[in-house]
Amino acid sequence: xxxxxxxxxxxxxxxxxxxxxxxxxxxxxxxxxxxxxxxxxxxxxxxxxxxxxxxxxxxxxxxxxxxxxxxxxxxxxxxxxxxxxxxxxxxxxxxxxxxxxx
Numbered sequence: 001x002x003x004x005x006x007x008x009x010x011x012x013x014x015x016x017x018x019x020x021x022x023x024x025x026x027x028x029x030x031x032x033x034x035x036x037x038x039x040x041x042x043x044x045x046x047x048x049x050x051x052x053x054x055x056x057x058x059x060x061x062x063x064x065x066x067x068x069x070x071x072x073x074x075x076x077x078x079x080x081x082x083x084x085x086x087x088x089x090x091x092x093x094x095x096x097x098x099x100x101x102x
């Protein structure tokens with residue numbers, strides 16, 4: 001894998017992860033928990049028919065929640081790295097400016 005391919009994959013992961021930021025995964029998981037708690041009492045036949053599928057969806061939502069958190073951390077680290085690079089570039093420019101004046 002070359003550097004360009006690596007960077008493309010990294011950028012794709014982060015950009016796709018931003019989609020999860022738009023989702024209320026906490027509320028969604030809470031609704032699943034609520035359905036799991038009351039479903040067997042009030043609609044046992046429906047709950048039994050949908051339970052396996054709901055477990056798969058719950059697993060996906062928890063994975064998306066983890067991915068959402070990881071993307072947030074990655075974006076924060078990228079922003080911090082970018083700020084350091086900009087500060088370094090400013091210092092280099094000032095040093096060169098001072099050398100050309102002297």
